[in-house]
Amino acid sequence: MAARPTVDDTPTTAPPARIGYPALLRTPGAWRFLTPAFVARLPYAMLSMGIALLVLDTDGSYGIAGAVAATAATAQAVVGPLTGRLADRIGQAPVLVPVVLVHAVSVGLLIALALGHAPAWTLFLAAAPAGASVPQIGAMVRSRWLTRLSDRPAHLGTAFAFESVTDELTFVVGPVLAGAIASTVAPAAALITEAALTVAGGLLFAAQRASAPVVRRAAGAGARPASALVSPGVRLLAGCFLGVGTVFGGMQVSVIAFAEQAGQGGLSGVVYGVFAGGSMLAGVAYGMANWRRSAQQRLLVSYALLVLGCSVLWAMPNLTALAVAGLVCGLAIAPTLISGYTLVETLAPEGAKTEAFTWLTGAIGLGLAIGSTVAGQLIDRSGPSLGFLVPVAGAGAGLVALVTMRRLLTARGSAGRTVARGGSTAPALAGSAVD
Known part of the structure; x- marks a missing residue:
């Protein structure tokens, strides 16, 4: 039996050259x-x-x-x-x-x-x-x-x-x-x-x-290209992104309720903005770093940090503390999403890349709807602190799935489709020629 291709985690003596945003944005067109x-x-x-x-x-x-x-x-x-x-x-x-x-x-x-x-x-x-x-x-x-x-x-x-x-x-x-x-x-x-x-x-x-x-075009008359969901790895990532969506939805509703209960409803947007801003800053830093670990390992670490950050939200005593805790959670969001999007490119069948990306985006949206609905019901029953349990529950379930089925995130069928260091992939992209 052929050996399963593995993710290359071995550090090299010299890190790859840093690829910055200016170089990226100079891409013609x-x-x-x-x-x-x-x-x-x-x-x-x-x-x-x-x-x-x-x-x-x-x-x-x-x-x-x-x-x-x-x-x-x-x-x-x-x-x-x-x-x-x-x-x-x-x-x-x-x-x-x-x-x-x-x-x-x-x-x-x-x-x-x-x-x-x-x-x-x-x-x-x-x-x-x-x-x-x-x-x-x-x-x-x-x-x-x-x-x-x-x-x-x-x-x-x-x-x-x-x-x-x-x-x-x-x-x-x-x-x-x-x-x-x-x-x-x-x-x-x-x-x-x-x-x-x-x-x-x-x-x-x-x-x-x-x-x-x-x-x-699919080979053969009447043939239809494979769906992105034929890949178990894509399905696993979609499930993990569903958990991230519950963080968004649960946070939105719970922050509003917490601020209203504190008599400072007008600050709910500021607190949630700190959460989103933390994710944005982490995303900027992520793209500038020289990563020595695979995208698979980066996803595991960032997802675990997300769960850890969400686990303390319910215990925050005031809006200032909640904003700080939200910032910590936000710092894990962008690295999680970027690592997932990087991995899905290596896992989706050729001709199904856009569909694969939309499954991840759609999973976030569905998780957001579920998270906000469940959090709203819990808040009506017991107050905003209980609503903050939705993000940790959703993200926790995603982490369990990710840890137990992480082998599905290894691209099969081509030793060359290896997730590379430096925050990038090194897949065989033949056939993706520019128009």
Whole structure:
């Protein structure tokens, strides 16, 4: 029996050359797709808050507002991987154009129903397609990096770090922007802005065809490319990212409740911003470091640190202490996500890279919806401290799965597809040629 390829953990006498962000951003054509991608990704974190604020303003029920927002988030998590798979099969632009148009129509319908005080069940029907049609720009950008860096695989770790920092930035700026527009103009205006940015950024991103991955045709007449989920490693990473999503969801609801109980509700955004900011800073540092350990080992360490950080949240006596504890948790988030995205590239079948990335992103969104719902129920019963048990429970379950099944994270079938040091991968990227 052939020996299973192993992850190379042996340190070398000389570390690989550091690959910095300036070198990455000098990649020819990078800014042409990064700029519209940022515009299209910014609304990603605006949608849930915008929906909640609009429904709360027109219906007055926190329960209905949260449930409608959760419906959109769940639809996005379920349908997102399907649009990612379709993008792998027919190309990004043919998927993006109709998706962003459906999104604009769905959001417009939701606004009209809410302002018209339509029955609550109609809001759920409109929220589902609004969430399902959120374009999977983050996954598509990561796929474009694979194409652009096919001749420079050592840059991939830095590219994925840059993308995680961008994700965190949108999660910091998006809710603040939605809240500011809702409070200064009108709640409906926040969702209108979200839809406008999604359409403008999505169409401009789709127009950048030169950087798009080559569509891989399955061999044989009528053959269909394999799904990313045929890889046990991809399934394991999706489960682990589901645990990370529960941290996001449980933290959001519990921080708000904790601040309200302390009589400082206006500071909840600041505390959560510290959490997200810690993740963003860790992502910046991660991409600048020369790593001597494999991405698999980095994932194990960062995930364990995340669980450790979450385990003390429930015991914090005041907002200042909670902000410090949240910062510690945040420092483990970006390294976990970056390591996971780096690994999934080596584990997903050829022709299913975008789908694989969307499964991870969708798992985070689904975990967020589950975490916020469960935490909300626990807070209603016993207060905010109990809500903070949701992040540690979700992340703890993910860590158990990761430790017990970590062998699944080793790429099979090619000794050359080894996770390299330096925060990058060194896979065989043949066939990912630039258009």
